[in-house]
Amino acid sequence: MTRLRLDGLGKRFGDVDAVKDLDLDVAEGSLVALLGPSGCGKTTTLRMIAGLESPTEGDILFDEESVLATPPEKRGIGMVFQRYVLFPHMSVAKNVSFGLRMRGVDRAEIDRRVAEVLEVVQLTGFGQRFPSQLSGGQQQRVAIARTVITEPRLMLMDEPLSNLDAKLREEMRAFITRLQRQLGITTVFVTHDQVEAIELADRIGVMFDGELVQVGTPEEIFNRPRTLRVADFMGTTNLIRGRLADVGAAGATLVTDVGAIRVAPADHLRTGAEATATVRPEHIDLLPRDDATGLPGRIVESVYYGGTLAYRVALGDLVLQVRDRSTRRFGDGEEVSVRIAPHHVWVFPEA
Amino acid sequence: MIRQRRRGLGDRDRLGPFGRFYLTVVVGMVLGPFVPLVIGSFAFRWTWPDLLPSRWWWEARATARLPQGWDYVFSPISRVVESTGNTILIAILVTLLCAAISLPAARVLAKERFRGKSFVEFFLLTPLIVPEIAVGLGILVTFIQLGLAGTYWGIILVHLIPTIPYMVRVLTSVFQGLSDDYEEQARVLGASPLRTLWHVTLPMILPGLVAGGLFTFLISSNIFLLTFFIGGGRIETLPTLLFSRVSGGGALDAVAAGVALIVCIPGIVLLVITERFIKEEVFAKGFGG
Ligand SMILES: Nc1ncnc2c1ncn2[C@@H]1O[C@H](COP(=O)(O)OP(=O)(O)OP(=O)(O)O)[C@@H](O)[C@H]1O
Numbered sequence: 127m128t129r130l131r132l133d134g135l136g137k138r139f140g141d142v143d144a145v146k147d148l149d150l151d152v153a154e155g156s157l158v159a160l161l162g163p164s165g166c167g168k169t170t171t172l173r174m175i176a177g178l179e180s181p182t183e184g185d186i187l188f189d190e191e192s193v194l195a196t197p198p199e200k201r202g203i204g205m206v207f208q209r210y211v212l213f214p215h216m217s218v219a220k221n222v223s224f225g226l227r228m229r230g231v232d233r234a235e236i237d238r239r240v241a242e243v244l245e246v247v248q249l250t251g252f253g254q255r256f257p258s259q260l261s262g263g264q265q266q267r268v269a270i271a272r273t274v275i276t277e278p279r280l281m282l283m284d285e286p287l288s289n290l291d292a293k294l295r296e297e298m299r300a301f302i303t304r305l306q307r308q309l310g311i312t313t314v315f316v317t318h319d320q321v322e323a324i325e326l327a328d329r330i331g332v333m334f335d336g337e338l339v340q341v342g343t344p345e346e347i348f349n350r351p352r353t354l355r356v357a358d359f360m361g362t363t364n365l366i367r368g369r370l371a372d373v374g375a376a377g378a379t380l381v382t383d384v385g386a387i388r389v390a391p392a393d394h395l396r397t398g399a400e401a402t403a404t405v406r407p408e409h410i411d412l413l414p415r416d417d418a419t420g421l422p423g424r425i426v427e428s429v430y431y432g433g434t435l436a437y438r439v440a441l442g443d444l445v446l447q448v449r450d451r452s453t454r455r456f457g458d459g460e461e462v463s464v465r466i467a468p469h470h471v472w473v474f475p476e477a
Numbered sequence: 478m479i480r481q482r483r484r485g486l487g488d489r490d491r492l493g494p495f496g497r498f499y500l501t502v503v504v505g506m507v508l509g510p511f512v513p514l515v516i517g518s519f520a521f522r523w524t525w526p527d528l529l530p531s532r533w534w535w536e537a538r539a540t541a542r543l544p545q546g547w548d549y550v551f552s553p554i555s556r557v558v559e560s561t562g563n564t565i566l567i568a569i570l571v572t573l574l575c576a577a578i579s580l581p582a583a584r585v586l587a588k589e590r591f592r593g594k595s596f597v598e599f600f601l602l603t604p605l606i607v608p609e610i611a612v613g614l615g616i617l618v619t620f621i622q623l624g625l626a627g628t629y630w631g632i633i634l635v636h637l638i639p640t641i642p643y644m645v646r647v648l649t650s651v652f653q654g655l656s657d658d659y660e661e662q663a664r665v666l667g668a669s670p671l672r673t674l675w676h677v678t679l680p681m682i683l684p685g686l687v688a689g690g691l692f693t694f695l696i697s698s699n700i701f702l703l704t705f706f707i708g709g710g711r712i713e714t715l716p717t718l719l720f721s722r723v724s725g726g727g728a729l730d731a732v733a734a735g736v737a738l739i740v741c742i743p744g745i746v747l748l749v750i751t752e753r754f755i756k757e758e759v760f761a762k763g764f765g766g
């Protein structure tokens with residue numbers, strides 16, 4: 127098992143900063159997801175780790191040893207590309223055994239390990255087929271088999287599931303998690319899908335415009351985003367502007383046009399500061415109007431949405447998105463009481 | 478995509494009436510010119526306005542003073558066998574050298590951007606623009622000084638002049654269609670650059686390489702003027718031999734017709750081989766998918 131460390135990594139293409147001053151520490155055997163919108167530099171970062179692109183700044187260390195001078199074939203890594211890139215002129219078995227053949231492993235051993243790994247990816251009996259005779263999901267599993275068979279010290283995956291349909295994607299996600307846990311290979315997984323990142327990763331690194339904005343556990347990124355942009359990218363849709371008051375050990379109050387919202391204590395809160403609070407739709411509770419603990423609101427619209435009810439609730443001029451899992455149902459136009467638990471409110475001071 | 482295409486193959490030979498007519502015309506136009514050659518090669522006397530020879534080769538065989546048609550072609554004095562050997566040997570070496578020179582050049586032209594690239598691309602085409610006779614005369618002087626005139630290597634070198642532009646063009650477009658991903662994947666899987674070339678790049682560009690090689694072989698085995706200048710009569714290939722027969726005898730006699738048919742053989746054989754090869758070996762395995 128290998129620890130991967132990126133130290134101030136940067137890459138310029140002409141006058142484009144594809145990756146800027148990126149620090150990342152990936153613990154032995156863990157899976158880190160690089161998450162970010164298209165063009166934020168995820169692939170470039172992965173290619174630098176693989177040795178397919180040379181950084182213009184910074185260092186890449188495997189077990190605290192710089193690999194910058196090591197060519198890709200000597201880094202002992204495995205990489206699964208965005209498109210599976212199976213060699214079309216080779217059978218499945220030949221594709222899978224490619225890495226072993228390049229390492230000069232003897233034939234009996236190769237045959238044994240190919241059979242073994244094809245069983246793991248549930249493609250026993252497909253060895254003699256050619257890639258063009260496989261479905262997308264099967265091709266993807268061949269690509270993964272081809273990578274894990276060499277027992278790489280580090281596995282890099284570049285949106286390996288983006289070409290699959292939703293159901294297959296879920297199966298493959300579970301499959302990758304199982305495989306990675308079982309083999310304990312340190313893995314960097316690139317994706318622009320936050321659900322995928324949350325489900326797969328031990329830790330998530332969120333990237334915007336070539337910069338790593340926040341690194342943390344899925345729970346941290348999800349519930350305590352560091353910037354408004356991260357919050358937005360992680361699917362928070364409710365933004366409430368206001369001014370902070372009563373900052374103290376017990377938390378603070380955000381005074382808004384629609385009323386006062388209590389906020390959990392945090393270091394960065396300053397009395398009198400303009401701030402924007404974010405609340406996830408599923409963290410807002412709707413109660414009947416006779417409950418006095420919440421803010422007064424009115425249901426604008428309700429939609430049944432896969433096991434939950436999605437409401438749009440108006441508080442004065444402000445419209446909040448609310449997801450309610452309870453069985454109680456409010457009708458359109460009904461007056462309600464809107465309650466937000468302080469620890470679910472995340473406040474960003476105005477820049 | 479490949480699978481769908483394969484499923485459609487069953488319908489391939491169903492031609493409409495117009496398709497049939499069109500095919501007949503094309504085949505007629507391609508094969509038509511060969512008919513007089515074939516008949517002529519078997520003739521002893523064939524004069525205008527007879528539609529067929531008045532006397533055939535085998536009828537005159539016992540009485541004729543000179544060997545006729547195919548007898549002559551297969552006799553050592555005709556130098557047909559020798560020139561066929563020369564033609565094939567030279568064409569093979571030219572093809573191999575041409576591929577070896579064009580591969581790296583095409584790769585760079587397809588994948589890299591650099592200053593003066595469009596000039597290099599234009600420069601590579603100039604041999605096709607400058608008349609062969611100008612090139613031949615110019616080079617002959619230099620080659621005489623270098624002692625390359627009248628040698629195999631001299632001929633092989635001049636044959637590279639008109640063939641490299643074709644090969645580079647073909648391979649450049651092949652490389653443009655080949656995504657870098659495959660080579661990068663091979664490297665990541667532990668293949669050195671050389672083994673990547675051998676195990677991944679070459680097999681993947683093989684159809685293009687075969688097509689380019691076929692062109693090169695055919696061009697080389699058909700070059701007359703440059704071979705004539707540099708070979709200087711010492712090294713005879715099929716085109717120069719045919720020329721000497723035609724210019725010597727004036728009209729198309731049985732011997733010239735026979736030689737002319739022999740000249741076609743290397744190309745036809747090669748075409749049949751490579752056509753089968755491209756279809757069965759390469760496309761069967763799902764190339765380009
Ligand atoms: N070879 C290159 N030359 C010039 N610019 C490049 C090159 N490769 C990437 N870039 C630029 O670097 C930036 C980051 O690209 P990258 O491919 O790393 O994005 P990404 O996060 O993987 O995006 P996606 O999710 O769309 O795959 C982009 O602005 C891209 O245009």
Ligand SMILES: [Mg+2]
Pocket residue numbers: 168169170208284
């Ligand atoms: Mg990418």
